[in-house]
Amino acid sequence: GQNIDQPTEMTATEGAIVQINCTYQTSGFNGLFWYQQHAGEAPTFLSYNVLDGLEEKGRFSSFLSRSKGYSYLLLKELQMKDSASYLCAVNSNGRDKLSFGAGTTVTVRA
Amino acid sequence: DAGVTQSPTHLIKTRGQHVTLRCSPISGHKSVSWYQQVLGQGPQFIFQYYEKEERGRGNFPDRFSARQFPNYSSELNVNALLLGDSALYLCASSPTGLQGYTFGSGTRLTVV
Numbered sequence: 477g478q479n480i481d482q483p484t485e486m487t488a489t490e491g492a493i494v495q496i497n498c499t500y501q502t503s504g505f506n507g508l509f510w511y512q513q514h515a516g517e518a519p520t521f522l523s524y525n526v527l528d529g530l531e532e533k534g535r536f537s538s539f540l541s542r543s544k545g546y547s548y549l550l551l552k553e554l555q556m557k558d559s560a561s562y563l564c565a566v567n568s569n570g571r572d573k574l575s576f577g578a579g580t581t582v583t584v585r586a
Numbered sequence: 587d588a589g590v591t592q593s594p595t596h597l598i599k600t601r602g603q604h605v606t607l608r609c610s611p612i613s614g615h616k617s618v619s620w621y622q623q624v625l626g627q628g629p630q631f632i633f634q635y636y637e638k639e640e641r642g643r644g645n646f647p648d649r650f651s652a653r654q655f656p657n658y659s660s661e662l663n664v665n666a667l668l669l670g671d672s673a674l675y676l677c678a679s680s681p682t683g684l685q686g687y688t689f690g691s692g693t694r695l696t697v698v
Contacts, residue, residue: 518689576628
């Protein structure tokens with residue numbers, strides 16, 4: 477199976493930057509996803525990385541290193557509405573399923 | 587455009603009962619996946635269907651079953667409910683199942 481690790485909680489101040497790390501062990505890597513999930517709501521898609529490097533989308537960026545089994549999600553100019561759980565998920569072995577980490581709860585303080 | 591719709595939104599069942607959860611994918615999406623999310627954890631993969639055929643199954647007991655209909659909607663069935671089945675059940679759809687998953691808002695199942 478897959479082993480996906482990410483920190484449980486992070487706290488940051490409004491306007492700051494936060495980096496959420498994710499490490500994974502898998503065979504047949506086929507892409508890594510980041511999702512945002514507010515309490516009681518569905519996960520919403522943030523980013524997808526399949527090749528090494530940085531993908532930037534507005535205030536959110538995601539980085540992948542396949543050789544290190546490592547990714548991070550960077551949230552810039554934090555806003556109160558960014559307080560949520562951030563889920564790292566890996567697609568592997570060509571199978572049509574995602575294996576999720578437990579999620580990182582980010583709390584943004586004023 | 588309607589997103590992924592799931593019904594019901596909330597459900598309370600008694601141990602030993604049976605439950606059916608429903609999912610309608612985004613129009614044009616042929617792949618539907620089911621996930622179980624226990625409070626404080628990430629979603630766990632249960633099933634994936636593409637073009638009405640099962641493509642993958644997670645580590646769940648045979649009490650869990652699913653099917654996909656010709657219109658690509660799907661049902662998840664759970665028999666002989668246990669307290670531990672209490673969770674948020676999420677449905678995700680995508681055009682092919684390889685990327686671009688969109689999740690529904692989920693069904694919150696409580697087993698008492």
